[in-house]
Amino acid sequence: KNEVEQSPQNLTAQEGEFITINCSYSVGISALHWLQQHPGGGIVSLFMLSSGKKKHGRLIATINIQEKHSSLHITASHPRDSAVYICAVKRANFGNEKLTFGTGTRLTIIP
């Protein structure tokens, strides 16, 4: 079983729909990242969370440390949001800088 699990693996939605992507992890963490990878391959860091909730434009990320779960929400989705969204966690070991990645969620927004 992977230490970081994402669901769904693939998601297709109509433009304007509210999108939720989930991430569950099984290890203690100090931080969780949400990343966006466009078809060209480049990766953009969307959020880094250690608690609570963050919002940037139409994107909202939440994390529940007790439940070891995070969600990424996209409001008023747009075709340009089509990408692979990756959850990555930084383990809670002092000096451990490595990230453990989920397998990603491929989001397709249809006009």
Added chain:
Amino acid sequence: GAVVSQHPSWVICKSGTSVKIECRSLDFQATTMFWYRQFPKQSLMLMATSNEGSKATYEQGVEKDKFLINHASLTLSTLTVTSAHPEDSSFYICSARSWGWSDTSTDTQYFGPGTRLTVL
């Protein structure tokens, strides 16, 4: 925001040749850089952790003599794929760790745009 660049963005080479990929942090100093490899439709796999001024730490299964990493300055790390073979064809991504950068409260990683390597 913090910017990490990679050069080249893509490269095609013949089997047996060596290829060097550069990773630069453009507006911050990165004491640590990470090199990842990504095969189609798979997630990123960490290859090695590169610390400025010291030897890189390689993940299990990654050949250090084949994937040479040099982190000579706080803004530049290079990955050289030596004697490349078709199975080395992949998407290589670096990230740079920002710690104590001016508008980040905790350390985070910034990713480069990636380099697509095709070995013929």
